[in-house]
Each structure stands twice: as C-alpha cells, then as structure tokens.
Amino acid sequence: MRLQNKVAVVFGAGPNIGGTIAHFLAREGASVLVTDIVAEAARETAEFIQGKNLRAAWAACNAREEADVEAAIRTAVETFGRVDVIVNMAGRVHWAHTLDMRLDDWQDAVGSFATAGLLTTQYAARQMIRQGQGGSIIHLLSTAAHFGEADGAAYCAAKAALLNFARSAAMDLAHHQIRVNTVTPCSMEHQLWTLMKDEVFDPNWKVPDRTGFYSRQEYLDQLPLRRFPRASDLAWATVFLASDESSCITGIDIPVDAGLRHKYPTWTPGRHHPLSIQDYVRKTFITRYGEPNEPLTERFGQPRNTE
Numbered sequence: 001m002r003l004q005n006k007v008a009v010v011f012g013a014g015p016n017i018g019g020t021i022a023h024f025l026a027r028e029g030a031s032v033l034v035t036d037i038v039a040e041a042a043r044e045t046a047e048f049i050q051g052k053n054l055r056a057a058w059a060a061c062n063a064r065e066e067a068d069v070e071a072a073i074r075t076a077v078e079t080f081g082r083v084d085v086i087v088n089m090a091g092r093v094h095w096a097h098t099l100d101m102r103l104d105d106w107q108d109a110v111g112s113f114a115t116a117g118l119l120t121t122q123y124a125a126r127q128m129i130r131q132g133q134g135g136s137i138i139h140l141l142s143t144a145a146h147f148g149e150a151d152g153a154a155y156c157a158a159k160a161a162l163l164n165f166a167r168s169a170a171m172d173l174a175h176h177q178i179r180v181n182t183v184t185p186c187s188m189e190h191q192l193w194t195l196m197k198d199e200v201f202d203p204n205w206k207v208p209d210r211t212g213f214y215s216r217q218e219y220l221d222q223l224p225l226r227r228f229p230r231a232s233d234l235a236w237a238t239v240f241l242a243s244d245e246s247s248c249i250t251g252i253d254i255p256v257d258a259g260l261r262h263k264y265p266t267w268t269p270g271r272h273h274p275l276s277i278q279d280y281v282r283k284t285f286i287t288r289y290g291e292p293n294e295p296l297t298e299r300f301g302q303p304r305n306t307e
C-alpha cells in the first residue's frame, strides 16, 4: 500500500502500458481515474481494476485538448476528492523519412505528445497547488527522446520536447513540492504480439524496404539484459516515482530499457550472449494490465524460422 490515500489520473490507458500502470497504482492503494481518447479503452481498464475490488473510475479525454484535460482533473476531484499523481503517455506516432515528412503528421506528433505534456501538467499542478501538499507528475518517454532514429524524426522530436519540458516544469514547480519526472522505455515486449507480430510469426513476412529497419533479433541482441521491457517493469518505476519513497527526486528520467542507453555501443555492440528471438518468444506470455495471460505460442503458433 505504497500509495494509500493518494488519487492518480492516468492519461492514455489501453491494456498495455497505461492500463498496467493504472492497475499497479490502484494495487498500491491509489484511487485512479483512467482516461483515454478512446472511451472504450478507458472504461475497460477501469472495469478491470474495479473487478479486483480496487478503486477506479473512467473518463474519455483527449489529452491535447484543454477543455478535456480540465474536465478530467475536475472529475478526479469530484469523484475522489483530490489529485496527487498524474501519469501521461498520450500522443500519436508518425513514421516518415525527413524528406517525405508531411507537415500535418509532424504537427500531429509534436503537437500531441508535447501539448498533452503541457496541459496535463498545468491542470494537475494547479489542483495540487490548491491542495497545498505537493504531488508527483510522471511523463512516459521513449528511447526516441534521447537518440536520433531513421524515419523517426517526428517521434524523436516530440519525445525530446517532452523530456526537456518535464525538466523545466520540475524547476518551475519545485517550490510547491510538485515533482516532475519521466520514465523511458525502449521497444516493449508487447510489440511481439502487437505491432511486430507478423515479423515474428508470419512465415511469408518480408523485410520491409525502408531505411533504418532493424529486426526483433537485432534489437534483442543490443539489450544487455537480453530482454524487452514489460509494461509491469514500467509500472513499478512509475509506482516508485508516484510514491513518497521518491519525495526528494525531481527532474530525472528513469530508463527502463534493459541497459540499452547506458552501454557504450562501440565497445558493447551486442551479440555477446546471443539469444534467438524464437527461444525468447517461446518463453513469453501475453500480458494484459501487467498480468500474464497466455503463452504467446498458444495464441499464434511457433515463431517463424529466420535461419
């Protein structure tokens, strides 16, 4: 019960990262308002948490729209009495080569992640200042906030903007005892059964003809801990930042990336302890809200042979 008597609002809460974070916050004693631009996603997550006899409510909210964010914070206060913690991961990703980037896609990516960062921080912090007892604001980044990625200019720029926004907000809000921190995942394990499923399971899958493509095997080889982060790994880091255990920590970023960011790439280029993606997949469970659900191979069969 590390978050007993605290109220949290989560912005962006499907069954992967956001829903798992909402679940873990509730499990540690917080009352959680779950919000998402897709009302159904927010409702499903809240119902899952309520089904565990934990406290949750839901609201539809587009975190880049000021009126929606204001309403979400108001709903949290009306429902649970206060706001102590917010966790934000809302935004849309667009992949395109710099030369082919469409202005509206650029504005959507940068506008969604960075603007949601500003609005959720502003409205939460105003409420926390009214309460006078500080608070914890957590934004989800990506390794893309720290590096350049081929075809990833819009995503990298958007997440880097959010990183430095969070650091600046931490300085602006420190004298109110409001802490602002970030958590950085790299490519997540759940991509094996979401975005990257065909690459892993479809025997007819072909390497896409685009700059900067890397396979799951190549990615895995670069991870010193030889595993992809799970939503539960992010949720534990978030619980720590939300709790009073981190009350003297602000403006930091916690990488939850199996050691990726801190290795010296030329001296530690990977492939020291090869682990085949097939063996990895055979041991992996699909999770929902951080709970292992079923073996990946039971759902999709054996992984494709890449020899």
Ligand SMILES: NC(=O)c1ccc[n+]([C@@H]2O[C@H](COP(=O)([O-])OP(=O)(O)OC[C@H]3O[C@@H](n4cnc5c(N)ncnc54)[C@H](O)[C@@H]3O)[C@@H](O)[C@H]2O)c1
Pocket: 011, 012, 013, 014, 015, 016, 017, 018, 035, 036, 037, 038, 041, 061, 062, 063, 064, 089, 090, 091, 092, 112, 116, 140, 141, 142, 143, 185, 186, 187, 188, 189, 191
């Ligand atoms: N999946 C990965 O491998 C990975 C890696 C690094 C970082 N991240 C980051 O983690 C976060 C969550 O990732 P995920 O894999 O759970 O993604 P996901 O697509 O499963 O969940 C994101 C949720 O945010 C919601 N959302 C999108 N725009 C919104 C908006 N404007 N307002 C409110 N809600 C909005 C979506 O409806 C969705 O439910 C994102 O910020 C993402 O950039 C993901």
